[in-house]
Amino acid sequence: MKKINWILLSFITLIIAACSFSDRGELVGTQGRKAWFHPQPYGTVYIPTGSIHMGANEQDVPMAMLAPNKQVSISAFYMDETEITNNEYRQFVDDVMDSVVRTKLGEVAPEKYMQNDEEGNPVGLNWRSKIDQDDIKANKDAFTDMYYSQEETYYRTKQYDVRKIIYKYEYIDLKSAAQFHKKDGYAKNRKDFKHDEEVKIYPDTLVFIRDFTYSYNEPLATVYFWHPKYDDYPVVGVNWHQARAFSAWRTTHLNSFYADNEENIVTAFRLPTEYEWEYAARGGRDQNLYPWGNYYVRNAKGCSLANYKPGRGEYDSDGGHYPIRVSSYFPNDFGLYDMSGNIAEWTSTAYETNSNLFTHDNNPEFQVDLKQDDSEVKETYKRKVTRGGSWKDVAFFTQCGTRTYEYADSSNSYTGFRCVMSYIGRSNKDKK
Helix, strand or coil: CHHHHHHHHHHHHHHHHHHCCCCCCCCCCCCCCCCCCCCCCCCEEEECCEEEEECCCCCCCCCCCCCCCEEEEECCEEEECCCCEHHHHHHHHHHHHHHHHHHHHHHHCHHHHEEECCCCCEEEECCCCCCCHHHHHHCHHHHHHHECCHHHCCCCCCCECHHHCEEEEEEECHHHHHHHHHHHCCCCCHHHHEEEEEEECCCCCCHHHHCCCCCCCHHHHHHCCCCHHHCCCECCCCCHHHHHHHHHHHHHHHHHHHHHCCCCCCCCEECCCHHHHHHHHHCCCCCCCECCECCCCECCCCCECCCCCCECCECCCCCCCCCCCCCCCCCCCCCCCCCCCCCEEEEEEECCCCHHHHCCCECCCCCCCCCCCCCCCCHHHHEEEEECCCCCCCHHHHCCCCCEEEECCCCCCCEECCCEEECCCCCCCCCC
16 A cells, blocks of 8 residues: 555656756757657558669560669558458448538538537537437438439439539648749748549449440449448449548548547558559568569469469459459568459559659659649649559569559549558657
C-alpha cells in the first residue's frame, strides 16, 4: 500500500513540475508534446526505405525504351497487402449512400439530422444521429428521385439509381502551389489551389461483357460486385478517378476517427506512384524478374505462381479462369499478395514513354493534375500507368519491370487498385 501511495505521490509531483516548467530563458522547444509513432493501417504492409534498380529485366530487343534501367531511392510507406476487394469498395459505396440519405433527411428533418451553432442555425450534418427508417417512410416523396423510375425498373424490383451515388471531395494541388510560390511569393490566395471533385463511384458492372466481344460473360456481370461469394475478390470496373476518390474517402474516414479521439492525424491514402509500386513488387530483391524471383512462372511441382493467361485459349490451368480471391498465391518477401497477375493496378503516374529518363532519382514521379472534365490536358497525360498484369494477360505483363497504361476515364474487367500511405518518420524501427 505504501508503495502505491509513493508512486501516486511521485506521479503528482511530476505533473506539478511539468505544469510549472520554466525554460529559464533557454531554447528548449515547445513542451508537453507527446511522443508519436505512425500507426499501421489495418490490412497494410510496411515497406521500408530503400534503393532499387528499376526498369526492364530482359533485353529490349525492339529498342522501345519504355522501361530503361535506372537506380532510384524510395521512402518508406504502408501499402495494402492485397488489391482493394469488392467488399471493401462496397463500404465506400454504402458510406456515400448513407451521406446522400442523411443529406435529404437533413432537408426534411433538420432538428434531428443537422448540427446547429450557438444561435440555432444549421451548420452541417449530424453524423452521430442514427438514420430512422420511419423518417424515410414519412418523407418518401423526398427520396423518389433516388430510385430508378418505373420505366427503368427491372423485374419489378425497387432499386437505388446508382447514378445518384456521387462522392464530393476536395484536394489541394500542392505541386502548382509550390511552383507559383517560387515565382510570386504570397501573391495568390490558398483557395486558388483548392479543387473540388464530384465522382460517380459505382463500379461499371458491365465490363465483363463489353471487354470481350463474342464471349458469354453475363453471369459475372450480374453478380460479381454485389454477391457475397465475391466479397474477397478484387474490385474491377473502377476507373482512375474513382480509385482516387476512394483514397480520399478512406483518408477522411480514418482521420475523422483520430480527430474524434483527439489523436494526431496521418498522411493521406493515395494511389502508389509506379516507382513505389515496382519497388514494392520486387520485395527487396533487386532486379528480380517476378515478385517471387527470376525466370519461371511455375514452381518445381508445375503449379502456377500467379493468375495469368498461360497460353492461347488457356486460362484456368493456373487455378484462375477470371479474377480470383485475393491472396490465393504466396506473397512476396514484403508480404504483398498478387503483385503479379489477378488484376492489373492503377498508379498515380502519367504514362510517358521516356519518363524514366527525366524523373528524379529520389522518390521519382511524373504526375499531372487531372480532373474528370479536364479537356485542356494533353491526350497523352490522360494515360495512367498500370502495373502487374492480370488474369487475361500473358506472363510478360506480370513482370515487375513491365509498364503499360489505361486511360484515366476508362474502366475494365482486369484493372483494380490498392492504396499506399507515406510513412511519417525515418523508419518504423526508430525508438523516438
